[in-house]
Amino acid sequence: MPVLATTIDAGWYLVLASLIFTIGAAGLLTRRNVLVMFMCVELMLNAVNLTFVTFARELNDIRGQVIVFFILAVAAAEVAVGLAIIVAIFRRRRGATADDLDLLKDPTA
Amino acid sequence: MSGSRDLLHLAWIIPALPLFGAAFLLLFGKRIGEPVSGWIATALMALAFVWSCVMLMALLDLPMEMRASVLNTNALWSWMPAGALHVDMGTFADPLSITWALLVTGVGTLIHLYSIGYMHGDERYSRFFAYLNLFAASMLILVLGSNFLVTFLGWEGVGLCSYLLISFWFERNSAAVAGKKAFVTNRVGDVGFLLAMFLIFASYGTLNYSAVGPGAHAVSSGTATAIALLLLLAACGKSAQIPLHLWLPDAMEGPTPVSALIHAATMVTAGVFVLCRAHPFLDVSDAGTVVAWVGGITALLAGTVAILQPDIKRALAYSTVSQLGYMFLAVGIHAYAAAVFMVLCHAFYKGCLFLGSGSVIHGNHDVQDMRVMGGFKKYMPYTAFAMVVAWLAIAGVPPLSGFFSKDEIISQAFLRDEYALWVVAILAAAFTAVYMTRLIFLTFYGNERFRVADGPNGAAAGHEALPVISGGSDDDIAVLDHAADAGEVDPDSDPSPTVAYGDPVPEPNGHPPHEAPGLMVLPVMVLAFLAAVAGILNLPFSSMEWLNKFLEPSFRGVPDVKPDSFAQGFGLEMLTFAIAACGIFFAYKLYKKGLEHADRDPLDVKLGGLAHVFGNAYYYDHGISKLVGGPGRAVASWLDRVVDTKVIDGAVNGVGGFFKLLSRGVQEIQDGHVRRYAMGIAIGTVGILLYVVLWIGR
Numbered sequence: 001m002p003v004l005a006t007t008i009d010a011g012w013y014l015v016l017a018s019l020i021f022t023i024g025a026a027g028l029l030t031r032r033n034v035l036v037m038f039m040c041v042e043l044m045l046n047a048v049n050l051t052f053v054t055f056a057r058e059l060n061d062i063r064g065q066v067i068v069f070f071i072l073a074v075a076a077a078e079v080a081v082g083l084a085i086i087v088a089i090f091r092r093r094r095g096a097t098a099d100d101l102d103l104l105k106d107p108t109a
Numbered sequence: 110m111s112g113s114r115d116l117l118h119l120a121w122i123i124p125a126l127p128l129f130g131a132a133f134l135l136l137f138g139k140r141i142g143e144p145v146s147g148w149i150a151t152a153l154m155a156l157a158f159v160w161s162c163v164m165l166m167a168l169l170d171l172p173m174e175m176r177a178s179v180l181n182t183n184a185l186w187s188w189m190p191a192g193a194l195h196v197d198m199g200t201f202a203d204p205l206s207i208t209w210a211l212l213v214t215g216v217g218t219l220i221h222l223y224s225i226g227y228m229h230g231d232e233r234y235s236r237f238f239a240y241l242n243l244f245a246a247s248m249l250i251l252v253l254g255s256n257f258l259v260t261f262l263g264w265e266g267v268g269l270c271s272y273l274l275i276s277f278w279f280e281r282n283s284a285a286v287a288g289k290k291a292f293v294t295n296r297v298g299d300v301g302f303l304l305a306m307f308l309i310f311a312s313y314g315t316l317n318y319s320a321v322g323p324g325a326h327a328v329s330s331g332t333a334t335a336i337a338l339l340l341l342l343a344a345c346g347k348s349a350q351i352p353l354h355l356w357l358p359d360a361m362e363g364p365t366p367v368s369a370l371i372h373a374a375t376m377v378t379a380g381v382f383v384l385c386r387a388h389p390f391l392d393v394s395d396a397g398t399v400v401a402w403v404g405g406i407t408a409l410l411a412g413t414v415a416i417l418q419p420d421i422k423r424a425l426a427y428s429t430v431s432q433l434g435y436m437f438l439a440v441g442i443h444a445y446a447a448a449v450f451m452v453l454c455h456a457f458y459k460g461c462l463f464l465g466s467g468s469v470i471h472g473n474h475d476v477q478d479m480r481v482m483g484g485f486k487k488y489m490p491y492t493a494f495a496m497v498v499a500w501l502a503i504a505g506v507p508p509l510s511g512f513f514s515k516d517e518i519i520s521q522a523f524l525r526d527e528y529a530l531w532v533v534a535i536l537a538a539a540f541t542a543v544y545m546t547r548l549i550f551l552t553f554y555g556n557e558r559f560r561v562a563d564g565p566n567g568a569a570a571g572h573e574a575l576p577v578i579s580g581g582s583d584d585d586i587a588v589l590d591h592a593a594d595a596g597e598v599d600p601d602s603d604p605s606p607t608v609a610y611g612d613p614v615p616e617p618n619g620h621p622p623h624e625a626p627g628l629m630v631l632p633v634m635v636l637a638f639l640a641a642v643a644g645i646l647n648l649p650f651s652s653m654e655w656l657n658k659f660l661e662p663s664f665r666g667v668p669d670v671k672p673d674s675f676a677q678g679f680g681l682e683m684l685t686f687a688i689a690a691c692g693i694f695f696a697y698k699l700y701k702k703g704l705e706h707a708d709r710d711p712l713d714v715k716l717g718g719l720a721h722v723f724g725n726a727y728y729y730d731h732g733i734s735k736l737v738g739g740p741g742r743a744v745a746s747w748l749d750r751v752v753d754t755k756v757i758d759g760a761v762n763g764v765g766g767f768f769k770l771l772s773r774g775v776q777e778i779q780d781g782h783v784r785r786y787a788m789g790i791a792i793g794t795v796g797i798l799l800y801v802v803l804w805i806g807r
Contacts, residue, residue, distance in 0.1 A: 025791060028784075029784060029787055029788055029791060032784070037784075098782070098784055099784065101781070101783065102780060102781030102782050
């Protein structure tokens with residue numbers, strides 16, 4: 001390893017990943033804006049990706065990276081669908097928050 | 110030799126060709142349009158016929174004892190591997206199935222060709238050919254299937270196509286109703302087929318023909334009788350035998366090529382085919398007696414009904430029912446080869462008669478009532494010639510095909526000591542001669558009753574210039590549920606062209622008919638030729654019974670009964686012919702000049718009170734309509750009102766209500782707030798993690 005003087009310890013990556021995940025989870029639970037909540041979900045997903053890559057390097061196992069590819073692909077598909085839904089919601093009712101969208105409950109309850 | 114067997118394994122190509130045609134025409138038919146889609150369908154049928162001929166060659170190449178061998182089965186793929194039940198999608202090529210395949214593809218090709226002309230200008234032209242091809246494919250699957258279930262697939266397929274084609278002109282209420290009636294009546298028979306299959310599977314553990322055939326002796330004769338009778342019920346539905354015959358006359362609402370192909374030449378013989386296929390069950394049980402009597406009674410009663418029908422197609426329909434009765438009679442007395450011979454000859458002459466009647470109706474401006482026809486020979490000589498040939502064939506005049514095929518059955522009844530059946534069959538033959546002679550003379554000979562200005566003749570005296578309305582008459586038997594339909598549809602808006610006995614004579618249309626175009630004349634001529642010469646397939650001389658010999662491997666173990674001497678055989682056939690000749694002469698005397706009064710049939714007058722019974726088909730259809738429409742409907746509505754809403758719905762809703770009650774508390778959690786759900790997931794995840802880390806991970 002002549003180019004890099006030191007390699008960063010895997011622990012730091014995991015700490016960063018857990019931080020990002022926590023930010024995402026907290027945002028998801030506290031924010032009302034659907035779009036922001038959606039971004040938070042993306043944060044959580046990428047935090048998990050980071051964890052996978054870290055362990056893949058650490059354990060010298062390619063499977064972690066493969067899983068990341070799958071997550072990326074699924075996330076891309078999910079973004080396409082999710083954004084479409086959000087756009088549709090915003091067209092229908094301006095400025096709706098997540099708490100207003102409660103149509104799935106049992107109306108008689 | 111093994112090359113021929115490999116070739117026989119390619120029998121699946123025969124149904125595949127029209128099946129492809131049906132799919133192709135359903136998808137692209139509208140874009141292709143007329144007349145190309147008709148030609149495509151016809152070409153595929155012709156190819157299927159060519160391939161059937163190849164199969165015949167391959168079969169003939171095999172030695173006699175190998176022709177019905179199990180090895181001729183080709184399992185294409187495993188269809189239903191379900192535990193003990195394993196069903197393959199496969200074909201079985203033996204003399205019986207190949208004979209039928211040749212018949213279906215050969216006659217089918219001619220009728221496809223005819224339809225190109227007949228359906229000219231129809232708005233659903235290409236769909237008609239798609240259905241015709243689908244029908245042919247289903248029928249071929251039925252006959253070539255390697256087990257009962259594949260046959261049942263084809264069986265249901267032809268039923269569906271029959272429904273689609275009877276009500277092809279569904280804008281007309283009577284056509285839609287007739288289609289429904291055919292479908293529902295066939296379902297009654299299908300119950301028999303299904304139960305028979307259950308019994309066969311329970312007894313043998315398989316549905317394959319190859320395994321069931323030789324092993325029929327292994328089951329008790331009670332089981333064999335039950336299977337045979339259930340198959341008879343199925344066959345009665347498909348082949349329009351008493352008591353399930355009532356749908357076939359109404360099926361004449363469909364386009365005439367359909368009547369010819371499905372309701373005369375091929376589909377209605379499916380019942381005979383299945384009984385022939387299942388002959389081991391008949392051989393070891395006494396069910397054959399029932400089959401023979403169902404056939405004999407049907408042949409006679411349908412013959413008595415046919416003699417008074419004013420509608421040309423309806424008369425032919427009852428004639429078909431009657432002729433099918435002969436085939437059942439032959440199957441019942443174990444003369445299977447005679448039944449198959451009759452199926453072939455009947456397809457030729459009845460196909461010719463139906464297509465000819467189609468040309469008559471086509472040329473006669475869509476009027477089907479024979480009471481306003483007459484003298485057509487002058488205007489459509491080719492059609493007249495072909496139909497006269499077919500008439501002589503069906504009436505049993507030597508040396509045409511009907512003489513050999515029908516007399517073979519009648520003689521066999523005598524030779525197998527079934528004297529009562531023999532008498533019934535001879536009587537039916539006399540009626541056949543009468544109604545066919547009447548039909549030919551009313552249509553092609555005698556006075557020209559289509560002319561209006563006949564003055565004193567007064568064909569339409571006393572009748573308004575009404576179109577014939579079957580829906581309005583008391584004797585209407587096409588409509589099962591008068592009450593329900595009368596309110597919905599105005600019967601005058603689009604009257605049915607079919608005429609029932611007792612309907613008023615329509616106003617003559619005044620124009621002479623015209624000959625059909627060449628495309629329609631050609632198939633009729635070919636069929637007439639075949640009807641004339643098909644007898645050579647199975648001449649009653651020991652060295653010339655080619656069909657009998659060819660079919661022998663498929664009917665192994667069935668005793669062949671021959672007349673004691675040539676004189677006995679000859680005498681029997683001459684006796685039958687003499688009686689048929691009496692029938693012809695009798696009808697000729699009555700109808701040679703046509704009808705003096707269009708509304709007075711001389712036979713009707715002669716028969717007196719009996720005429721109403723015959724003409725109205727023994728009021729059977731009427732009675733069934735009353736029964737189903739009255740008490741049947743009451744029972745059904747009671748079931749609907751009480752059993753369905755209270756018992757069944759009650760049980761279903763009760764289960765739902767019970768769980769709803771149970772979940773009342775938990776229900777509050779499901780409030781539809783996404784963030785609350787997310788919080789639930791988060792808390793749950795944290796909880797599980799804590800559990801894992803603190804308790805398990807320790």
